Amino acid sequence: MSGLGATAPADGGPIRTAVVGLGWAARSIWLPRLERHPAFAAAAAVDPDPAVRATAAREHPGPALLASVDQVRPEEIDLAVVAVPNHLHCAVACALLERGVPVFLEKPVCLDSAEAARLAEAERSGGAVLLAGSAARCRADVRALAELAAKIGTVRHVDVSWVRSRGIPSAGGWFTDRAKSGGGALVDLGWHLLDVLTDLLGPVAVDQVVGSVTDDFLHDGAWRAVWRKEAPTAAGGDVEDTARAFLVTGNGVSASLRASWASHEPRDVTAIRIEGSAGTAELRCTFGFSPNRDGGPVLTLTRDGEPEAVAVPDEEIGAEYHRQLDELAALLADPAARGRAVADATRTIGVIERVYASAARTRR
The missing domain is CATH 3.30.360.10 (Dihydrodipicolinate Reductase; domain 2)
Structure with missing residues (x-):
């Protein structure tokens, strides 16, 4: 494993990608584009709900169906696209990062500054890179x-x-x-x-x-x-x-x-x-x-x-x-990517927290 975690199969093939959370964004945005992009392979689809997995299997029959992120292994998956509901972003991403699985995290990357700090620590301790950013x-x-x-x-x-x-x-x-x-x-x-x-x-x-x-x-x-x-x-x-x-x-x-x-x-x-x-x-x-x-x-x-x-x-x-996937492929191979997403997210959530704090002081 490199300093960014697993970045691509040893044979130089496409980036084996797991999509975690099979709601609207995963089925309408990520899975169709991963299936069409030459640099990626939709290798796994993860959701705890059997009915949701069955629907995803009918719409996207290629990826292996998994019930838990615990089944996502760094030797089999080069990148996990996390598209779960917002309150699960941090916990799911940290669980993957700590096991050495690189993560692309849908916005919002975190819900508060404390979650940003948790993500930073998971990236450091697991040796895998966190990627994020708006398309x-x-x-x-x-x-x-x-x-x-x-x-x-x-x-x-x-x-x-x-x-x-x-x-x-x-x-x-x-x-x-x-x-x-x-x-x-x-x-x-x-x-x-x-x-x-x-x-x-x-x-x-x-x-x-x-x-x-x-x-x-x-x-x-x-x-x-x-x-x-x-x-x-x-x-x-x-x-x-x-x-x-x-x-x-x-x-x-x-x-x-x-x-x-x-x-x-x-x-x-x-x-x-x-x-x-x-x-x-x-x-x-x-x-x-x-x-x-x-x-x-x-x-x-x-x-x-x-x-x-x-x-x-x-x-x-x-x-x-699709263009964002182009960038993700390049970032996975770039050692300078480490810490960049967390730094951006920390600034962004800091501004959001301050907007809400200002609004709370004046809202009737």
Whole structure:
């Protein structure tokens, strides 16, 4: 085993991958892409529920079916993609890392700073690498925006928002139970936005944080995410459907953030606007898989009052996850990857905790 844990079969074949947790994300995002990607082989599918395993076997007959992560062995598996409910992320990832199995952990990587510390220790003690990160930064339009940012001088301010029209996931299920989800739209959508913000600004410290949260739509089942094709459940929960925050970094760059599962907007829109000393770059698109979107992404560069449309590569919805697998294959072979995901997650969850703390001080 190398310093990162097992990284690939000895014969140089594809990366043998186990998908842990067989919910919507595993069956709709990860298993289909692992089966198509030449660098990976979907070797195992893990879930404690026999009925869920049976459904996965019908949809994806290739992987071996396992009932527990205890059956995932480092000599047989090169990478485990952990896609269990949020409150199980840390425990499952730590169990694998401590046995020497490299892990890619779906967002949110952790639910609080204490979990981030546990993950860091598991990575150190087990000798296997933890990988993480939002697929959003792998989108072609987000990468084009990052390249455009080099043309607008010193960055002064960034606006990031992901506002859904109707998109509360699993209303009444674990997504809206704070003990299991860690939070609402801020943890779910906001983690993607903060990850993109880190990609644009670098891993800078955030000195100041203020925020607010609301739940105007949470208790009405009409605002649930019907495109996820989940069985209707009773509306409600104890998390926010909208979070707003204002941040100031240690080097003086400000950022505003809005994450909304539901709103009065007609379409789901993600908007990222970077204001620089020599111009502004703005991207309007839709993250995620919701069909409630307006056409393709629009990228604009504005200097001296003159807007200029910038071409963006056309790609199918979800292409960023295939590109993320490209990056995972490279990271598994990179010794410098050790500790990077934990450091990013520690910064991200620290900001999220401070937004919630600020909101708690002012919410009535």
